[in-house]
Amino acid sequence: MDDVGRRQFLTLLGGAVLIAGCAPGGPGSGSGQDSPLSAAFNQAINDLDPHGPSAVDEASLLANRQIYDTLVTRNGTEPAPSLATSWTRPDDKTWVFTLREDVTFHDGSKLTSADVKASLDRLVKSTGPQKPLWAAVDSVEAPDARTVKITTTEPLGAMLVNLTLAFILPAAQMGRSGFFRKPVGSGPFAVESFTPSSQLVLTPVQDYWGGAPTLRGLRLPYIPEASTRMTALQNGEVDVTWIIPPDELQRLRQVSGISVESTPGLNYFLTWFNCGRKPFSDPKVRRALHHALDVKGIVANLYGEAATVMDAPIPSSVFGHAPQQPYAHDPDLAKKELAEAGYADGIRTSMMWFRDTGPLATELAQSFISAWAKVGVVVEPQQIEKAAWIKRLTALDWDIELQVNTVTTADADYTLGRLYTSEANRMGYANKELDAILAQAKSTADQERRKALYGQACEIIWSDAVGVFPASLAATYGVRSTVKNFRPAGNSQPEFRTVSADHA
Structure with a gap:
């Protein structure tokens, strides 16, 4: 230590x-x-x-x-009742939820539909990272104490999935100064x-x-x-603790009184290229950097059993995942593509990340940087504090960036539909065909149709080489007996x- x-x-x-x-x-x-x-x-x-x-x-x-509740939770991959005992969908743009009668907040006040309405209204109006999930909500009504009616401007097939992230607060208190230093939930x-x-x-x-x-x-x-x-x-x-570094796994398994427990993970590493900035505005350059990497070898060397090489821009455990053809490790092809794009003499660029973004993040970044140097792409490493990383990320003030992302809802809409639209503009990438596919996937209630559409989205993002998606991390916990x-x-x-x- x-x-x-x-x-x-x-x-x-x-x-x-x-x-x-x-x-x-x-x-x-x-x-x-x-x-x-x-x-x-x-x-x-x-x-x-x-x-x-x-x-x-x-x-x-x-x-x-731990502190708050949501209308809907998940039982495995299926939505399940929580604060809402049941729900109906009278038409494609209307959802009606019936609330439990026996719920109180920590201060003893009774939870009613007014609290749900106020919480959802606040979430819809927020400018935070959940905003894209609620863009289609037109109104939230509370016709009686146990009923909540949500109306959307277009069908929202991910409504139930999104509601697993919509935490309910007491309407009478959530605007109080200092409330979130010691908040009240149910x-x-x-x-x-x-x-x-x-x-x-x-x-x-x-x-x-x-x-x-x-x-x-x-x-x-x-x-x-x-x-x-x-x-x-x-x-x-x-x-209990998690995330466990790969080099600690085997040793921890030998420690008496501790068990190592795992489940398929929703956390994964991604490396985005700033597609709105030269040279990464050219997909040929982005593909060249893919071909320069031995992703399979890098992941195996760093993570072993603690990670799986990805074959799509989302982990295989996510609804909507569709496997793609891996980019071959071919440095000669990478050099050829760079020359065809006008960069025969190489590229000088930079890559940013923050240290605690994920296990062995710095080692992963260094492995990429070393491989790119071999094809003439010189990358300045920029390991910075998280606050500075967030500021630069949102301002698109970067060339290449590395992070760990989590598909919290285990549904592709949370990541693909929230981050990859032209309007979101999270990595300078804009594709009207992709926008249309993601809009269709968001609006349909047919889950098989949604899955097929997200499969198409996976193919576009992967083939356009918007980023490198190296590894899905196993969710591994160390637990005392x-x-x-x-x-x-x-x-x-x-x-x-x-x-x-x-x-x-």
Whole structure:
């Protein structure tokens, strides 16, 4: 453990001891049954506004799923009731939801259709990253306390999938100043304390409508250093952690009292080219950079069993995935294509990423940069802070960028329909044919038709070489044997209501 990681870890641990009121050693280390379970992710929870600028960040969604509820949830790949007991679709542009009667917020107030309407109205009007998902919503009505009616300007086939991200807040409070420092929801856990980018401490809601949590408490600390998290897991200061670096997997499997649990992941690496900036406005250049890479070899060398080489711009576990023909590793062809595009003398460019975007991100970036250098493409590495990366990403102030993305809903519309339209303009790419296909896929309720259309979208994005999509990451968790009923989540957003832990 390096000095910085050790200092950060001890600071977090000390805070947990004070909050839990237990002896030094922290949760999971024999400190008593009143200790909260500690679950450490490698990304920071920056805010608790489920409709705000962090609305699709994995860390924020992890927190939101404990604190708030949605109308609809998922049971495997199928939508299932949550706050809504049932729904109907009277016509292609209308959805009617019937609400549960036994739901209260953490402050004791009763949840009604007015809260749902106010929350959905706020989400529709937001300028955050969820905005494209709700562009087709025309109105939200609450004709009575248990009924919500959503009308769209065109059919919205992804309505139920999107609603799994629409967290409901109390209408009377969500506009209050400082509300999101200690927000009120209707979920299984209530906020006890929150220090942005440090830790979130939650307490169980005993009268939760879905059944009281088993845990005495839940602590979500931010521990970015993988070595620090692995040491904390082994020592018992952390009960559950993820993401696990590939080089730690085999070793962790040999540690007594710890199990490694995996499920197909929804997280994946992508490298976008800024298609609105030369030389990457030329698809021949983008394809040349593909051919310069031995993606299969790079992924196998870095990740082994912890990742799978991708064959589409979305992981194979996502609805709408369609496999494409991999780009052959052919440096000579890459040089030929660069020459045909007018770059026989090579290219000088840059690539940006932030360190904690994913496991071995820097090593992956360096592998790409090294391969591109061999065909005359000199890439300046730019590892920057996340805040600067986000600012430059949204301003299209970059040449090439590397990140980990998550298809949170496991539906192609969340990624393809949200990020790849001309209007979204997330990577300077515009394709009217693709726009039309994505619009059709969004509007149809025929799921087989949606799947076929997203398959066409996968083909266009892949063949136009908008980016390189190297690896889909397995969702792998390290879990102490004292933890029971934990279910790994492919989107890095496990839910803890039914989890129990024996800290005695």
